[in-house]
Amino acid sequence: MTEVVIVPTGTANIASVMAAFRRLGASPRVSEAAGDVLAASHVMLPGVGAFGASMARLVQHGLDRVLKERIAADRPTIAICVGHQLLFERSEESPGVPGLGVVPGEVGRFPADVRVPQFGWNHVRAGEDSRLLEDGYAYFANSYRATEAPGWTIATATHGGPFVAAMERGNVIGCQFHPELSGAYGAALLSRFLELA
Numbered sequence: 001m002t003e004v005v006i007v008p009t010g011t012a013n014i015a016s017v018m019a020a021f022r023r024l025g026a027s028p029r030v031s032e033a034a035g036d037v038l039a040a041s042h043v044m045l046p047g048v049g050a051f052g053a054s055m056a057r058l059v060q061h062g063l064d065r066v067l068k069e070r071i072a073a074d075r076p077t078i079a080i081c082v083g084h085q086l087l088f089e090r091s092e093e094s095p096g097v098p099g100l101g102v103v104p105g106e107v108g109r110f111p112a113d114v115r116v117p118q119f120g121w122n123h124v125r126a127g128e129d130s131r132l133l134e135d136g137y138a139y140f141a142n143s144y145r146a147t148e149a150p151g152w153t154i155a156t157a158t159h160g161g162p163f164v165a166a167m168e169r170g171n172v173i174g175c176q177f178h179p180e181l182s183g184a185y186g187a188a189l190l191s192r193f194l195e196l197a
Helices: 014-023 034-039 051-060 063-072 082-086 183-194
Strands: 003-006 027-030 042-045 077-080 088-091 103-109 118-126 136-142 153-158 162-169 172-175
Touching: 003 014, 014 027, 014 183, 034 063, 042 063, 042 082, 051 063, 051 082, 063 077, 077 082, 082 088, 082 172, 118 162, 136 162, 136 183, 172 183
Parallel strands: 003 027, 003 042, 042 077, 077 172, 088 103
Antiparallel strands: 118 136, 118 153, 153 162, 162 172
8 A cells, every 4th residue: 555645835735636546546645754655655745735835844844955866866856835825936826935946947826808817727738748748628717827848748738828737757747726625637647656666
């Protein structure tokens, strides 16, 4: 049974994430101990809420360094919603707060001429060279998004223009959408994540 360590970032919807992993036969547990996050075979960085507050919590527990170390070592790690945004260098939501900086660039707000936040289902189009990401419909709840992720294979969706719906590099996945709320599509992605060695 694959154990997944879930890193609390504040107001993350941890109950639904844990339920999604349990449905797939995994054994999820929550920990913000740096040693647990470093040693775990699989880690999820969830997030609901603000970039700055989530990042502050990671820094407080020394998890920023540990997560960067995991990702640099290509260990199975999935980041969702605000967790996905934390992988970037910075966000317009929290000026002056550095992110993990694993992905170059900034997360920006959706343009004013579309509904913000984006709530609901949107079509995800995977890149041709995607290994883990696939086309399908996923559930989003976000006001901010990245429009590019240099060095990563991306899947896109459109809301006020194309944006990064998800990205992958080796054994690391970032999802702007909520796989735990995305029905069979999301469950299939989490299942592929659990199969990573």
